[in-house]
Every structure is written in structure tokens, then in C-alpha cells.
Amino acid sequence: MDKIKKYMVKNKDRIFDDIQFIVESESPSNNKQLSDACGQRIQQLFQRHFGYMAEEIKEEIYGNHLRFEFGRGKDTILILSHFDTVWEKGDLPFRVEGDKVFGPGIYDMKGGLVQAIWALKALKELKIPLKKKVVFLCTSDEEVGSPSSRKIIEQEARNSKYALVTEPPVAGTGALKTGRKGSSRYFVEIKGIAAHSGNNHKDGISAIKQAAQLIVFLESLTDYKKGTTINVGSVKGGGKLNVVPDSATIGMNVRVTSKEEQVRIDEIIRGLRPNTPGIRLKVRGGMNRPPMIRNKGTGKLFKLAKNAAKDLNMELQEANVGGGSDANITASLGVPTLDGLGAAGDGIHAKNEHILLSEIPNRAALLCKIVSLL
The missing domain is CATH 3.30.70.360 (Alpha-Beta Plaits)
Incomplete structure (x- = not known):
């Protein structure tokens, strides 16, 4: 078994515990107090797993954004996640039913955010060298159009060679998103x-x-x-x-x-x-x-991801989807962008929002391997 995949399988329960820890801290986009409380839980994960916390970018209306740096290098890989949700406090209960884990924002996209933390943690603990520095940006207003984080995202994107977005993959197929409306x-x-x-x-x-x-x-x-x-x-x-x-x-x-x-x-x-x-x-x-248009850079990035997936015994597909995300912003600046690198599941913005427990090791390992190859 691939050593990254083996690491994720071994730590599957710990990854799940971290996901639950974040999901149970509800964070509606328009509730700064709750969003900041969730942001502090994310900071606890950074401190616990890396020994230092993210830079906190203060906001007056929305929750504070978090900027975390990992590794060194002249060039930068930008990882984008958001921790705000479309749900008001109390709308959805956290629960586990077999292989499905339900909760507000667990699929969109707190599961993906936590998997990204563990992808970087695996690189550290397995001593896998990186060619580029990683900037991991966690924002609090994506679901309402990124009004306060847009300029921050644009600034980071302009300084990055690639952008990886941990929105969920296409439900059912697990396809990555190389185009969006x-x-x-x-x-x-x-x-x-x-x-x-x-x-x-x-x-x-x-x-x-x-x-x-x-x-x-x-x-x-x-x-x-x-x-x-x-x-x-x-x-x-x-x-x-x-x-x-x-x-x-x-x-x-x-x-x-x-x-x-x-x-x-x-x-x-x-x-x-x-x-x-x-x-x-x-x-x-x-x-x-703006629309996220697939270009040559994105095509090369997907080819790299597809090859990485083969090492994990995964058959990866790509898709052009109707939903928008912060990937639209980075792609519009000409940065090769790959989206859908989050947790597998279904029910985006729906009452049945959930992730699949069994897929956590696969999706976390995929992101880890892509970062290691860039």
C-alpha cells in the first residue's frame, strides 16, 4: 500500500474526530460570533498538529480569516478552504449512520478543510520533501460570495503557481472540478x-x-x-x-x-x-x-492528479459543473486551479448533507500526494 494511503488509513479515526470537532462548531456565514468560534477550533488543530497557529486576518462583519504557512520554497501552492456554512444554528444535527456522517457544512466543506490539515500533517510526519511553500487560506464568507475574502484570495493567487480547492468532488463519481459556471x-x-x-x-x-x-x-x-x-x-x-x-x-x-x-x-x-x-x-x-474555464495549465494539473490517483488505486475523472466557488476567482487570474479535492459524499446545501467515512483516507491521501508532486 502507498505509504501516504497507509498513513491516512491508520489515522482515519483521528481525522474523523477532528472533522466532528469542527462541524459541531456551527458557523453560519452571517454570524461572526459563531464563525470566529469555529475559527478558534481550527486554530487549535493547527497548534495541536504543527505546533503553531495560522495568522488571523481580522474582519468586522464576517468571521476572521486564517492564513497558514507550511514548508519553504521560492514558489507557492495555494490551498483554499472555507469554514462558513449555509445553515443557521440548530438546522442540522451531527449524526453517524453507517458509512454516512451528517452535519452542517460537513460536505461543504469542513470535511475537506480537515483533510487538508491532515494532508500537510502527513507530509511533515512522513518527512516527504516539498518543492514549494504551501499557503493554506481558510475563509469565512464563501457561501455569501466571498465579499471580504476576495481581495485576499486574489492577492495570494497572484503569488502562487497553483491553486487547490477543497470543495467536495462531484457526488457519485468523485470527479474533480476543472470548470465551473x-x-x-x-x-x-x-x-x-x-x-x-x-x-x-x-x-x-x-x-x-x-x-x-x-x-x-x-x-x-x-x-x-x-x-x-x-x-x-x-x-x-x-x-x-x-x-x-x-x-x-x-x-x-x-x-x-x-x-x-x-x-x-x-x-x-x-x-x-x-x-x-x-x-x-x-x-x-x-x-x-467569473466562469472557471479549463485551460492548458488546469489540464496539466489534472493529469498530474490523475496519475497520483493511480498510485492510490483510484480512477479519477474531471467535470464541468454549475456551482461556483473561490476556484472561479483563482482560475480567472490565470492560475492553474483544481477544485473538488475535499471530502466525498453528497447533499450539498441539502438536508441530507453528508460525507462517507470510508472515503476519508482516499481523498486525504490524494490531496497529500498532489501537493508532494507539485
């Missing part, structure tokens, strides 16, 4: 005129009616052949049933496969105009992450 987020605020729905209905201008018309138009822009989807995911407005509603807000998420299409849709949304006199519109938001 670009994403944009928008909110359209609609202002109308309130009036009594019985006595003065004709004097009112319904913001909700305008919202409904906009929703139909915006969702009609979805084009599956192009790979473009527009999803209106939130609608708020009105109040009392006997009042013509004078306000409404719709929120939407846009996914595209090319930068040109992202710009085209952006121009349409920013150019929205009311089709009812007296209505006022205000558009907030914009393009968040």
Missing part, C-alpha cells in the same frame, strides 16, 4: 404607490404586480442550450391585504458558462425599466464570480 447576484427594489384596496384601488400602483411581471421576464432569459440560468430565489413585498402594495424586492442568481454571456445578462438586468407609469426600480448587486 460564473455566478451573479442581484436584487431589484420596486417602489409603487399605496392606496386603499376598496375605496381607492385605482389610485394605487402595485409593486407586487410589477415584481410578478419582472419575474416572468427574467426567468424567460434562461437558456439551457447556452448553459444560462436565471433563478428568482426570493420575493418580498406588501403587507396588509387591504392595501395596494407600494414596495417589493426580488432577488435572483444568474449562472453562465462564458464571460461574454455574464456581461450580456448583466446589461439586461441593469437596463430593466418599469412597464407601468409611477413605478421606480433600483438594481443592486452584480457579477460575483
Whole structure:
């Protein structure tokens, strides 16, 4: 058995204990107090396994980010993980059912974050020499579009030869992600005129009616052949049933496969105009992450990963997926980027979110071996 794989198999239970330790510290993206508490648990793991902690990058709104350095070298490998989750405190219980381990953010992506810690720990304990320094960046706001960490990620990426992202692999196949759709987020605020729905209905201008018309138009822009989807995911407005509603807000998420299409849709949304006199519109938001386009550098990186997987008796595949991640950011800067190097499982952003216990040694060993070869 490969010595890295043997090491991970031997330490499987300890890796699982660390995953549980982090997952049980819930960390919703918009809760700084809880996110910082989780960050401190991650710091405890760094201290325990390496004898020193990560640099803490202070934030006012979101949790503090962590920057951990390992090894030495003129060139740098950037490992990206995030520890914020889409779940509010108490939404999902931690539990084990056979080979499946459930919990908030365990698949996306605390399992992958802990596996990355153990990948570096294995390099240290097995005395495997590195050709490059590793910068391991753990961020707290990926699930809301990386508003505070984006500049940090860009800065680290510009100083790195490669970027490895520990988002989960494709469920079922375990494929790594070499391409992702670009994403944009928008909110359209609609202002109308309130009036009594019985006595003065004709004097009112319904913001909700305008919202409904906009929703139909915006969702009609979805084009599956192009790979473009527009999803209106939130609608708020009105109040009392006997009042013509004078306000409404719709929120939407846009996914595209090319930068040109992202710009085209952006121009349409920013150019929205009311089709009812007296209505006022205000558009907030914009393009968040550019598409992650597979290039020659990414292709070479995947080939290296595929060969590394063979040493572990794994058959590795690659995929282009619809979801976005911080890999979109690093890839857009021309840095060869490989995503999906986290924990195997299923249920991303779903109530059945889980990882597979039996796959922990394989996925941790794969990341370790890739880092050692770069």
C-alpha cells in the first residue's frame, strides 16, 4: 500500500474526530460570533498538529480569516478552504449512520478543510520533501460570495503557481472540478404607490404586480442550450391585504458558462425599466464570480492528479459543473486551479448533507500526494 494511503488509513479515526470537532462548531456565514468560534477550533488543530497557529486576518462583519504557512520554497501552492456554512444554528444535527456522517457544512466543506490539515500533517510526519511553500487560506464568507475574502484570495493567487480547492468532488463519481459556471447576484427594489384596496384601488400602483411581471421576464432569459440560468430565489413585498402594495424586492442568481454571456445578462438586468407609469426600480448587486474555464495549465494539473490517483488505486475523472466557488476567482487570474479535492459524499446545501467515512483516507491521501508532486 502507498505509504501516504497507509498513513491516512491508520489515522482515519483521528481525522474523523477532528472533522466532528469542527462541524459541531456551527458557523453560519452571517454570524461572526459563531464563525470566529469555529475559527478558534481550527486554530487549535493547527497548534495541536504543527505546533503553531495560522495568522488571523481580522474582519468586522464576517468571521476572521486564517492564513497558514507550511514548508519553504521560492514558489507557492495555494490551498483554499472555507469554514462558513449555509445553515443557521440548530438546522442540522451531527449524526453517524453507517458509512454516512451528517452535519452542517460537513460536505461543504469542513470535511475537506480537515483533510487538508491532515494532508500537510502527513507530509511533515512522513518527512516527504516539498518543492514549494504551501499557503493554506481558510475563509469565512464563501457561501455569501466571498465579499471580504476576495481581495485576499486574489492577492495570494497572484503569488502562487497553483491553486487547490477543497470543495467536495462531484457526488457519485468523485470527479474533480476543472470548470465551473460564473455566478451573479442581484436584487431589484420596486417602489409603487399605496392606496386603499376598496375605496381607492385605482389610485394605487402595485409593486407586487410589477415584481410578478419582472419575474416572468427574467426567468424567460434562461437558456439551457447556452448553459444560462436565471433563478428568482426570493420575493418580498406588501403587507396588509387591504392595501395596494407600494414596495417589493426580488432577488435572483444568474449562472453562465462564458464571460461574454455574464456581461450580456448583466446589461439586461441593469437596463430593466418599469412597464407601468409611477413605478421606480433600483438594481443592486452584480457579477460575483467569473466562469472557471479549463485551460492548458488546469489540464496539466489534472493529469498530474490523475496519475497520483493511480498510485492510490483510484480512477479519477474531471467535470464541468454549475456551482461556483473561490476556484472561479483563482482560475480567472490565470492560475492553474483544481477544485473538488475535499471530502466525498453528497447533499450539498441539502438536508441530507453528508460525507462517507470510508472515503476519508482516499481523498486525504490524494490531496497529500498532489501537493508532494507539485
